[in-house]
Amino acid sequence: MSEGTESAALAELAKRRGFFFGSSEAYGGVGGFYTYGPQGAALKSNVEEAWRDRFAVQEGNLEIEAPTIMPEPVFEASGHLDGFDDMLVECAECGESHRADHLIEDNSELEDAETLSPEEAAEKIAGLGLVCPNCGAELAGQSVEEFNLMFGTNIGPGSKTPGYLRPETAQGIFVEFPRIKEYARNRLPFGVTQVGRAYRNEISPRKNIVRTREFTQAELEQFIDPERDEPDLSSVEDVEVRLYPATEQQADDGDYLDITIGEAVDEGIVANGWIGYYLGIAQEWYEHIGVDMERFRFRQHLPGELAHYAADCWDAESEVDGDWIEIAGFAYRGDYDLSKHGEHADDDFTVFQQYDEPKTVERAVVDPDMATLGPEFGAQAADVAEALETLAERDPDAFDADEVTLDIDGEDVTVDTDVANFSVETQTEAGEHITPHVVEPSFGVDRTVYTLLVHAYEQDEVDGEARTFLSLSPTIAPTNVGVFPLVSNVDELVDLADDVAEELRAAGFAVVYDDSGSIGRRYRRQDEVGTPFCVTIDRDGIEGAGDTTVTIRERDTGRQVRVPVDSLVETFVGLRAGTTSFDDVLDANEVVEA
RNA sequence: GCACCGGUGGUCUAAUGGUAAGACAUUGGCCUUCCAAGCCAAUUAUCUGGGUUCGAUUCCCAGCCGGUGCACCA
Secondary structure: OOOOOHHHHHHHHHHHOOOEEEOOHHHOOOOOOEEEOHHHHHHHHHHHHHHHHHHHHOOOOEEOOOOOEEEHHHHHHHOOOOOOOOEEEEOOOOOOEEEHHHHHHHOOOOOOHHHOOHHHHHHHHHHHOOEOOOOOOEOOOOOEEEOOOOOEEEOOOOOOOEEEEOOOOHHHHHHOHHHHHHHOOOOOOEEEEEEEEEEOOOOOOEOHHHEOOEEEEEEEEEEEOOOOOOOOHHHOOOOEEEEEOHHHHHOOOOOOEEEEHHHHHHOOOOOOHHHHHHHHHHHHHHHHHOOOHHHEEEEEOOHHHOOOOOOEEEEEEEEEOOEEEEEEEEEEEEOHHHHHHHHHOOOOOOEEEEEEEEEEEEEEEOOOOHHHHHHHHHHHHHHHHHHHHHHHHHOHHHHHOOEEEEEEOOEEEEEEHHHHOOEEEEEEEEEEEEOOEEEEEEEEHHHHHHHHHHHHEEEEEEOOEEEEEEOOOOOOOOOOEEEEEOOOOOHHHHHHHHHHHHHHHHOOOOEEEOOOOOHHHHHHHHHHOOOOEEEEEOHHHHOOOOOOEEEEEEOOOOOEEEEEHHHHHHHHHHHHHOOOOHHHHHHHOEEEOO
8 A cells, every 4th residue: 555545545444444543523523533333342352352362361461440530639649630731822934933931931020920910921922022932033922822721620519628530540550550569469579550541632633543642551560579570581582573763763873683582681682671571572562463563663652751750761662654653562661650659649659578688787776765755845845756756867976965956837945865765776678668669551442443454454356356455464354254154045055144144143243144146246245354264154065964054264375174163162263363274274274166 | 823825515526696516435126146246326626704795615814623733742
């Protein structure tokens, strides 16, 4: 396919065949929201299930499901609210957008420009005669636009409890960390996954389901002790990946690096072993579900591209119409998330790590005599006691004197040293509280579905007629099997086809039964939704001596094989799981000549 | 959000200041055939609002939706 037409052709097919289409079209439509039709919903569900199996079940990770709405303080802690009141002003000359509040603060005495209304900010800009930092043009007269990337709402009656639709599923995991760590029995490392919706009020949704305002993420937060926990790379060290490191992107003749995970980690190209581990798993998973690995790469974020908290980040990218789209991100987030919640929330976001050997330490402690401090200092007594403890840790020598001087709310207070009951004790420390670091593989499910569809979209020619088909993997194809009586006016064929469809459905397959029109037309319908196999019941199969047989047709090649009807379920179980290939079925049965 | 372009049955296209044509698809019937067969019939459309006009799907304005570029994507 030539560039630029692939996604258009797919969008047309997606609408017509029930994969996805714009939502609420009956009411004029709404930007950035899509509805998955029957085929799309099934495909997406299969992708999610495949992800869940690989990243939660196979890894022994813990899956949770948190609400999509969380109260405001969560996002104060996470930093998502910072961008809430951002004001943008666009230069009419060069088109560059600037943060209006920052411009004003940089050029005036004002320090809280963020609190201005957009109208006030626009007046300030005009009043101060501000110019575009990029090209120097006057900004006066330009309107100031406010943008909120989070959807806000109110929780309960009235508007006393503001809340937001989560802009990423990750916060649901971080916020519940104190309880999850208990569930995990306080033993690092452990991973927590969540598949769910996230919401961003995008300024400009684009490229159909690639950037929407409501989307599905599959996220994994791997919690580790950076001092102790190393991933076991043995299962992925030989996995070959195509890397596009920052150094190559910056080089004039930058190129991809085809390399194994083991080498990439050894050579420090992928600096963190955990990131390397998940790149390897992701590589295999994408291949398994049918991403075209010739149109796939891992691209490292450039230094300027990194979020302020991320030490390193790699994106999985797939190629569509000549553009690369981000379909997953693998970020080393350090202890940023849990530290932030630890500071803002009441709960404890640390894990107690026991030392291999308990440590013996000498520690200066005080045991203030409150019976004396209470009457003497009244309401300040507790502060005095606390100040004594702090002083003991910081400057034990101060207790050598007869009295110590403390700073209580800016006031010097003198206390007899005796009252403090100062001593140096020998203590045994069994371990320490650490804030776990986070490695975050985060997958965009919708973009993965889109990639699968685009990469599966193929056209060929059968008997001089163009044919369109989706070469989806049997593992994730939304419809597993089409079942057709060759003709619809022979009761024996129709009855047997009904029985076959029913039996396959009972065995857990998504089956489409179709007896309308010509057989070729029915094959084409299934080709367009990527149904990998069709079963046709014909006269040859039910007449004459011997077992009743039917034919199975393979979507991509049109090859057919005649198999006993009794073997269908077993055959399709193998074909769907990928443990049997169609060639295996051909070898074991009678091939039908075209 | 800005700029440019576009919006006609389910889909893809045509045409038009005088009430919309075709293909494919869909449904029913005939036929019964392993790759979109044929024949007969049927269903289905001018994005929304305002303006100009005797009359607007057509021209103008605004909005909505989509595409592309810019910006944004924490």
